[in-house]
Amino acid sequence: MATQSVLTPQNEDFPRWYQDVVAKAEMADNGPVRGTMVIRPYGWAIWERMQAEMDARIKEAGVQNAYFPLFIPLSYFQREAEHVEGFSPELAIVTHAGGEELAEPIVVRPTSETVIGEYMAKWIQSYRDLPLLLNQWSNVVRWELRPRLFLRSSEFLWQEGHTAHASYEDANAFATKIHLEVYNDFLVNVLAAPTYLGIKPASERFAGAINSMTAEGMMRDGKALQMATSHELGQNFARAFDIYFQSEAGQAELCFTTSWGASTRMVGGLIMMHGDDQGLVVPPRLAPIQAVVIAVRDEPEVNEACGRVAASLKAAGVRVQIDRGRGSFGRRVTDWEIKGVPLRVEVGPRDLKDGVVSLVRRDNAEKLTLGLDEVSVKAPGLLEEMQADLLAGATTRLTDATHDVENIDEAIEAAETGFARLDWSKVGVSGEAALKVHAITVRCLQRRDATMPLAETEPDLDCIVAKSY
Amino acid sequence: MATQSVLTPQNEDFPRWYQDVVAKAEMADNGPVRGTMVIRPYGWAIWERMQAEMDARIKEAGVQNAYFPLFIPLSYFQREAEHVEGFSPELAIVTHAGGEELAEPIVVRPTSETVIGEYMAKWIQSYRDLPLLLNQWSNVVRWELRPRLFLRSSEFLWQEGHTAHASYEDANAFATKIHLEVYNDFLVNVLAAPTYLGIKPASERFAGAINSMTAEGMMRDGKALQMATSHELGQNFARAFDIYFQSEAGQAELCFTTSWGASTRMVGGLIMMHGDDQGLVVPPRLAPIQAVVIAVRDEPEVNEACGRVAASLKAAGVRVQIDRGRGSFGRRVTDWEIKGVPLRVEVGPRDLKDGVVSLVRRDNAEKLTLGLDEVSVKAPGLLEEMQADLLAGATTRLTDATHDVENIDEAIEAAETGFARLDWSKVGVSGEAALKVHAITVRCLQRRDATMPLAETEPDLDCIVAKSY
Numbered sequence: 001m002a003t004q005s006v007l008t009p010q011n012e013d014f015p016r017w018y019q020d021v022v023a024k025a026e027m028a029d030n031g032p033v034r035g036t037m038v039i040r041p042y043g044w045a046i047w048e049r050m051q052a053e054m055d056a057r058i059k060e061a062g063v064q065n066a067y068f069p070l071f072i073p074l075s076y077f078q079r080e081a082e083h084v085e086g087f088s089p090e091l092a093i094v095t096h097a098g099g100e101e102l103a104e105p106i107v108v109r110p111t112s113e114t115v116i117g118e119y120m121a122k123w124i125q126s127y128r129d130l131p132l133l134l135n136q137w138s139n140v141v142r143w144e145l146r147p148r149l150f151l152r153s154s155e156f157l158w159q160e161g162h163t164a165h166a167s168y169e170d171a172n173a174f175a176t177k178i179h180l181e182v183y184n185d186f187l188v189n190v191l192a193a194p195t196y197l198g199i200k201p202a203s204e205r206f207a208g209a210i211n212s213m214t215a216e217g218m219m220r221d222g223k224a225l226q227m228a229t230s231h232e233l234g235q236n237f238a239r240a241f242d243i244y245f246q247s248e249a250g251q252a253e254l255c256f257t258t259s260w261g262a263s264t265r266m267v268g269g270l271i272m273m274h275g276d277d278q279g280l281v282v283p284p285r286l287a288p289i290q291a292v293v294i295a296v297r298d299e300p301e302v303n304e305a306c307g308r309v310a311a312s313l314k315a316a317g318v319r320v321q322i323d324r325g326r327g328s329f330g331r332r333v334t335d336w337e338i339k340g341v342p343l344r345v346e347v348g349p350r351d352l353k354d355g356v357v358s359l360v361r362r363d364n365a366e367k368l369t370l371g372l373d374e375v376s377v378k379a380p381g382l383l384e385e386m387q388a389d390l391l392a393g394a395t396t397r398l399t400d401a402t403h404d405v406e407n408i409d410e411a412i413e414a415a416e417t418g419f420a421r422l423d424w425s426k427v428g429v430s431g432e433a434a435l436k437v438h439a440i441t442v443r444c445l446q447r448r449d450a451t452m453p454l455a456e457t458e459p460d461l462d463c464i465v466a467k468s469y
Numbered sequence: 470m471a472t473q474s475v476l477t478p479q480n481e482d483f484p485r486w487y488q489d490v491v492a493k494a495e496m497a498d499n500g501p502v503r504g505t506m507v508i509r510p511y512g513w514a515i516w517e518r519m520q521a522e523m524d525a526r527i528k529e530a531g532v533q534n535a536y537f538p539l540f541i542p543l544s545y546f547q548r549e550a551e552h553v554e555g556f557s558p559e560l561a562i563v564t565h566a567g568g569e570e571l572a573e574p575i576v577v578r579p580t581s582e583t584v585i586g587e588y589m590a591k592w593i594q595s596y597r598d599l600p601l602l603l604n605q606w607s608n609v610v611r612w613e614l615r616p617r618l619f620l621r622s623s624e625f626l627w628q629e630g631h632t633a634h635a636s637y638e639d640a641n642a643f644a645t646k647i648h649l650e651v652y653n654d655f656l657v658n659v660l661a662a663p664t665y666l667g668i669k670p671a672s673e674r675f676a677g678a679i680n681s682m683t684a685e686g687m688m689r690d691g692k693a694l695q696m697a698t699s700h701e702l703g704q705n706f707a708r709a710f711d712i713y714f715q716s717e718a719g720q721a722e723l724c725f726t727t728s729w730g731a732s733t734r735m736v737g738g739l740i741m742m743h744g745d746d747q748g749l750v751v752p753p754r755l756a757p758i759q760a761v762v763i764a765v766r767d768e769p770e771v772n773e774a775c776g777r778v779a780a781s782l783k784a785a786g787v788r789v790q791i792d793r794g795r796g797s798f799g800r801r802v803t804d805w806e807i808k809g810v811p812l813r814v815e816v817g818p819r820d821l822k823d824g825v826v827s828l829v830r831r832d833n834a835e836k837l838t839l840g841l842d843e844v845s846v847k848a849p850g851l852l853e854e855m856q857a858d859l860l861a862g863a864t865t866r867l868t869d870a871t872h873d874v875e876n877i878d879e880a881i882e883a884a885e886t887g888f889a890r891l892d893w894s895k896v897g898v899s900g901e902a903a904l905k906v907h908a909i910t911v912r913c914l915q916r917r918d919a920t921m922p923l924a925e926t927e928p929d930l931d932c933i934v935a936k937s938y
Contacts, residue, residue, distance in 0.1 A: 029588065032545065033575055036538035038588055041603070044535045066513045069505035070539075070577075070608055070624050071561075076501070092540075092566040094577065097623075098612035099558045106502055108539075108563065108577070119498065119507055128795070134510070139539055139608065143567035154566075155539050326597070 006334060009277050014221040019149075021271055025280050025338045028149045035147035035154030039264070042339060043150075045288035047157065047267055051137065053190050053286070054159065054262060057182040063133040063161060068112045068119070070139075074105045076114040079240045090142035092154070108141040113208075113259060116162045117241030124255065126246040127166055131174060135161040150268035151225075151469050158263035164243055164255040168234070171256035172211075172454065175230045178260050179213045179452075183228035191266075192283040192390035193217050193273055194398050195227055196419075196464050197452050198444025203432055206259075210234035213452060216443045216464065218398045219272035222418040224443045224468040227269050230260035268469070273394055280340030281363050283390050284383035290319045291379060292341045294332060296348035298325035305372060306347050309357065312376035313345075318383070337362065342386055345375055361386055363393075402464070408434050411465050415440045424461040440465055475803060478746050483690040488618075490740055494749050494807045497618045504616035504623030508733070511808060512619075514757035516626065516736055520606065522659050522755070523628065523731060526651040530643075532602040532630060537581045537588070539608075543574045545583040548709045559611035561623070577610040582677075582728060585631045586710030593724065595715040596635055600643060604630040619737035620694075620938050627732035633712055633724040637703070640725035641680075641923065644699045647729050648682045648921075652697035660735075661752040661859035662686050662742055663867050664696060665888075665933050666921050667913025672901055675728075679703035682921060685912040685933065687867045688741035691887040693912045693935040696738050699729035737938070742863055749809030750832050752859050753852035759788045760848060761810045763801060765817035767794035774841060775816050778826065781845035782814075787852070806831065811855050814844055830855055832862075871933070877903050880934050884909045893930040909934050 007020040022028055027043035030036070039047065055065075071094065094106040109115070116134065124132055137159045144154045161178060165171040179197070187193040195215040205212045209231040217227045237243070238255040247253050274281040284290050293310045295302045306322050313320040321341075323332055336344055346358040351369075359368045359375060363386055370378060401418025405411050408431050414420035415438070424445055427435075432442055443464045447453050453461055476489040491497055496512035499505070508516065524534075540563065563575040578584070585603065593601055606628045613623045630647060634640040648666070656662040664684040674681045678700040686696045706712070707724040716722050743750040753759050762779045764771045775791050782789040790810075792801055805813055815827040820838075828837045828844060832855055839847060870887025874880050877900050883889035884907070893914055896904075901911055912933045916922050922930055 029591075031538035031540070032542050032584060032587065033538060033540040036540050038538065038584075039536035041533035041535045045533070047536075048534065064510035064514070065517065066510045067508035067516075067626070069500035069502060069507065070610065071500070071502040071505050073501050089568045092563050092575075094561050095564045096574075097561040098614060105565075106561075115501060115507075118501065122498075141539065145567060157536070 007277060007279060007338070010220060010275075017275075017277075018268075018272060021275055021279050021338065022149050025340065027267070027271070027280075030147075030149065031155075033154070035144040037149050037153045037155070039157075042288075043267060046270070046282065046286065047264055049286050049288050050186075050191075050266060051159075054182060054186050055137070057186060058135050058159070058161065058178075061133070061177060061182060063135045063163070065136065066134050067136055067138065068109075068115050070109055071106045072109050072112075072115050074107055076118070077107060079114065090144075092141045092143055109138075110140055110142045111259075111261075112136060112138070112140075112160055113162070113237065114241070117237050117243060117257070120162070120164050120255070120257070121241050121243045124164060124243060124245050127248055130164060130166045130245055130255065131170060132164045133161075133174075134163065135159055148268075150264055150271070153264075156264045158261050161258070161260045163258045164238070164245075165257070166245065166247070166253070166255070168256050171232055171234075171258050175211075175213060175232050175258040175260060176452070178258075179215070179228075179230040183215055183230070183260075183262060187215055187217070187227055188391065190283065190285045191270060191273075192285075192387055192394060193227060193269065194391065194395040196398075196444055196446065196450070198446040198464065199452055199456065201432065201442045201445060201456055201463070203429070204441060206231045208233060208236050210236065211455060214444050216466075217269055217273055218394075218401060218419060218466075219269070219469065220275065220397070221272070222401050222416075222466070224419065224464075224466040225265070225269045225272065226443075226468070227266060228260070228262040231258060233257045233259060272469075274390055275340070279338030281390065282340040282342060284342045284387045287340075287342050288319060289321045289339075289341050290383055291343040291345060292321050292323055292336050293345045293347060294323045294329070294336065295325035296329050296346060299349055301352060302347055302349055305352055305357070309345055309347065309372060309375050312373070313379055316376040316380055318376070318379050342383055343379060363390060411435065412438050412440060415466050419443070419464050419466040421462050421464050424463040427463055427465070435465055439467055441468055443468060476746060476748060476807070479689060479744075486744075486746075487737075487741060490744055490748050490807065491618050494809065496736070496740070496749075499616075499618065500624075502623070504613040506618050506622045506624070508626075511757075512736060515739070515751065515755065516733055518755050518757050519655075519660075519731075519735055520628075523651060523655050524606070526655060527604050527628070527630065527647075530602070530646060530651060532604045532632070534605065535603050536605055536607065537578075537584050539578055540575045541578050541581075541584050543576055545587070546576060548583065559613075561610045561612055578607075579609055579611045580728075580730075581605060581607070581609075581629055582631070582706065583710070586706050586712060586726070589631070589633050589724070589726070590710050590712045593633060593712060593714050596717055599633060599635045599714055599724070600639060601633045602630075602643075603632065604628055617737075619733055619740070622733075625733045627730050630727070630729045632727045633707070633714075634726070635714065635716070635722070635724070637725050640701055640727050644680075644682065644701050644727040644729060645921070647727075648684070648697070648699040652684055652699070652729075652731060656684055656686070656696055657860065659752065659754045660739060660742075661754075661856055661863060662696065662738065663860065663864040665867075665913055665915065665919070667915040667933065668922055668925065670901065670911045670914060670925055670932070672898070673910060675700045677702060677705050679705065680924060683913050685935075686738055686742055687863075687870060687888060687935075688738070688938065689744065689866070690741070691870050691885075691935070693888065693933075693937040694734070694738045694741065695912075695937070696735060697729070697731040700727060702726045702728060741938075743859055744809070748807030750859065751809040751811060753811045753856045756809075756811050757788060758790045758808075758810050759852055760812040760814060761790050761792055761805050762814045762816060763792045763798070763805065764794035765798050765815060768818055770821060771816055771818055774821055774826070778814055778816065778841060778844050781842070782848055785845040785849055787845070787848050811852055812848060832859060880904065881907050881909060884935050888912070888933050888935040890931050890933050893932040896932055896934070904934055909936055912937065
């Protein structure tokens, strides 16, 4: 059944399409303070699933969760010069509490880097305490003048991992492991999101980092979104926060630290990578609701059949919800399409007489007519097929819209509709400046075989350039 | 094996014992800003387990999670007169952000009551939208001048549930359901924490509530701790935030709302309810580590046997960790005792020659000698036994230290060592004032059969009075 879209078409106005989806899929609302957001139950359920999947991988990597305070003394931001430069215009400052003006202003954390550094210094004594592998799930605040729900908000939610190691090699290996086995594994295998893995050029690095790894995804308008990032901080932060350890030889040595994060921006990435003119499309492995069983009409036999089908789907391990037949069927179908639920089972009184129901896939609108008992037999396979198809589709779009080019001018042209790939030696600092005029940035540097280099100084690197969120 | 305690004994100085446990079990540290706390990995793992258990029950009750902003305009706190009176001295205020002074100061949420009220008003149109059942897990800030880790901190973590209903009866029934099926079920069956369930007298109610339900636990020093609380807000908040719905008859009617919360204070309650002179005692169903397998010495056969025992425990569904034999055995045993891990499996080279290991229960120090393959067979049953014994022990302590008394003077005496129970009609407002002089409060009102009354105005109520945290 062709349903008329209630959203602005993507190719008419992509930003408005995005806004429409966020509102009509009931993902989020603007908060009362400018730049803040209210994450509504459906948006939250998706973030909760992202958290669960990433958290399991983070724990599997041997990392322990902990929690550090929201409030950080302003003086902490003055210890690491590059760090404070990276953050100061974005800080929100508490000056009054307990009915009094505070002696020292307090910063609402923009990241917990500094305070975690402070405690690492306390907790690490000897090489036996290393590696120290910590992670925290929390809210952070970075004042945002041009807010956009999920993509740029003054408060956002994220996880930030912070680790300390005895050597450069160990820190590099661990940051790489997180990048590949936590982030990219989640992105590819759960979010069905193909990415370009690489490192940032010096100009785009996290303040204070010696190396920033990134996973860049392509949105349906051809722009890039950084999906997750892992930083090697060398000994910079350890030096600023006195994170020393006693080596096996009894020497006091500085640690090497890493940090890595993924945030609610990823929800924006999900929307823009897989969404279409009918709304959100949620990959089955991520979906909080994998199948919705819809009663065409509010009649006892129909509702009874819905309950039976839903129970069999649940028993087959499918996350399922029932939509009892209150209100217009067509409108409810449209609403579930906008929410991007992978499978729709439509149970109508006429079909029921023949003992069948309709099953519709959200991504390609393919419709099957199945016996009541067949639904739960077919559904798990269909979900896996859809998962694979979404990844394949997004991979094709990424590949097709990535243009190998020879020079800056061609890169600028290619970035109008997608990504450009070119020899990094043909870009450099001056090339970056020329691109910036057109709001294009170097998203990442890769080896010729598309793997991540250890450093920008490696020979024979490509760069991926694009406009970005 | 008798291990010498490294903690201040409880009966010597209970507050210092508490501080010692929090520090030596590596639960938490003070944060750099006064009153804030760093929750260390072991403390966080316990809170994460509390969250998981409560969250599952909250979802089972049909509630959806969502997220509301950290920042709330100051003006929101001026709408509901009683609410602002309840909070204003505790507020932390952001006056600067984005490098500028803000036109309107922002409050760092002390609760999200006001902002959730605002959005409920937007989202609720008709009786079909009711009940609206929301919950949020978040951090909140209430400035604390006499901070104490977990018990009173300027920032703490909690869940706050907020629901809107079409009638008083429905709101009352739902708040009661949450109180019994979420909180008390978790407290009794997971935390092994017996409680007195009741309602607060008017003087102790949440600002703006028409009724506050509480679950009061007894700490090992005889003082009370409010473990969780559920409020009926009547139509007070709905009126302040214009939360109306169109009834089936087409009339605009005010909603009835509820709110309910449990926080990281509960971790403090866990410590003080079950802890002993050797440290924390974590009930098995809650414990993030249910059994630790300790290598007496760092030898290959010992470590190999540890791995084998741990794998068999894991396969039996036990949450297990291995402590390889680095450092003094005695000291490691003491550390695991302080952390309150329910079962300790000690694997020594001498015992191994006989094919046996020692298994020690944390709560009663009972030691069994078991064959290697027997450990995973016995452990699940022992964990359930310990769970039941902890609840029985805490129940006996609660019952023994609750004294039925006839008047205020006897109540004051009883509250030196525990709780007093007396006829509420013998206390009243003047009695409350007399108790307050001795830092004693009415913890809750109960019916004679220990169930929760609907309101303070019911006849024949008892009150439980005690000193409290």
